[in-house]
Amino acid sequence: MRTTTGWQATGPTTLRRTLLERRDLRPDDLAVRIEHCGVCHSDLHALNDHDQRVDAPLVPGHEFTGVVTETGPEVTAFTVGDRVAVGNIVDSCGVCAMCAAGQENFCHSFPTLTYGGTDRRDGSTTLGGFSREYVVRDRFAYPLPAGLDPAAAAPLLCAGVTVWEPLRALGVGPGSRVAVAGLGGLGHLAVKMAVALGATTTVISRTQEKRDDALRLGAHDLLDSTDTRQMAATRDTFDVVIDTISASHDLAPYLKVVAMDGTLSLLGYLGPVTVEAMDLLVGRKKLSSAGSGGRRSTAEMLQFCADNGIAADVEVLPSAQVETALDRLRRNDVRYRFVLDMSDLD
Ligand SMILES: [Zn+2]
C-alpha cells in the first residue's frame, strides 16, 4: 500500500486530517496528485448518512482534477505529468448492456463509486477526493482539455455531466426552449450549457434577486415561481425543464410550464415524488431523471466545455476549510460551487 493525506469524516459536520492508504498501482491504474476537488450536495448526504460506529471510513469528494504522477505498465492513454479529471464513478462491470452502450453510470451491477463504493477487485471501500492522491483505473480518468482551468473544471465531473447528459439526451439545440429551475451548482452549469447549445434559456427561481446573476450566466430571462400570473402566462412553453432544486417540492407548477411533448427532468431531488397523471396527460408531458455520466458523454462534455469556455463559477478554499465549505453549502451560501485546493495537504 501507499499512503497519502486526506480529510476523513468524524461526524455529520466534522472531518479530520489523517493519513490514508491507497492501493499499489495495478497494471491499468494511474496515480493522480489531486489539486482541486469540488464540494457536492452528495457529500452532505454522505456525511449525514454515515455512521462512524458501523460504516467503513468516509472520505468524501468525487469531482476532482489533478496531475498523473505514476502509471501502471498497461496504461497507454496517459503519461506522467498529464492533467486529468475524475468524476463520481471509478469502475463498472464493462460487459452489461449499459456499459456496452457507454452508460457506465447505469451499470447493471452498479458502478463503483469514487467514495463509499466497493472496489471490484479487492473488495475495499473506496476513499474519495478530499485527499492529496487517488489511484484510479485508467478508463475512468479523463484528459483535462487544454484551456480549462483546473479548479473551475473540477465541478464539471459531477455537477456538469449530470446536467449535460439530459440536455443532450433530450435533444437540446438551436431553437430549443429550456428552463432551469434552481440556480445552484447544477443549475448554473445547466444554464451555461443550454445557452452554448443554442437554446433560449430561462431560469425559474423563487426570487427576482437572482435575475442579474441569471442574465450574467447567459440566461435570456428569469421567471419568478412565486408569481402565479407569470407562471400561468408561461404555460406549455418549455421543451425541456431541468429541475435542479435539491429539496422535495411540488412538481405541478413545473409540469405546467413544460411544452406539449416536452420533458421535466428531475435532477436535484431524487426521493419519492407525487405526480397527478392529469398533469402529464394534458400536453403529453414526460417526467424523467438523470445523474452522473458515462465515459463517452463525460469526455464529450469536457471537450464541449473547453470549446465553449464553460466552467463552474467557483469559490476556491484551502482544503483545511472543508468544514466551512460544507456548512455554507448546507445553507446554500455559495455562488456556485466550492472547490478545495489540496496543496495544503503536502
Ligand atoms: Zn456529486
Ligand SMILES: [Zn+2]
Ligand atoms: Zn455494467
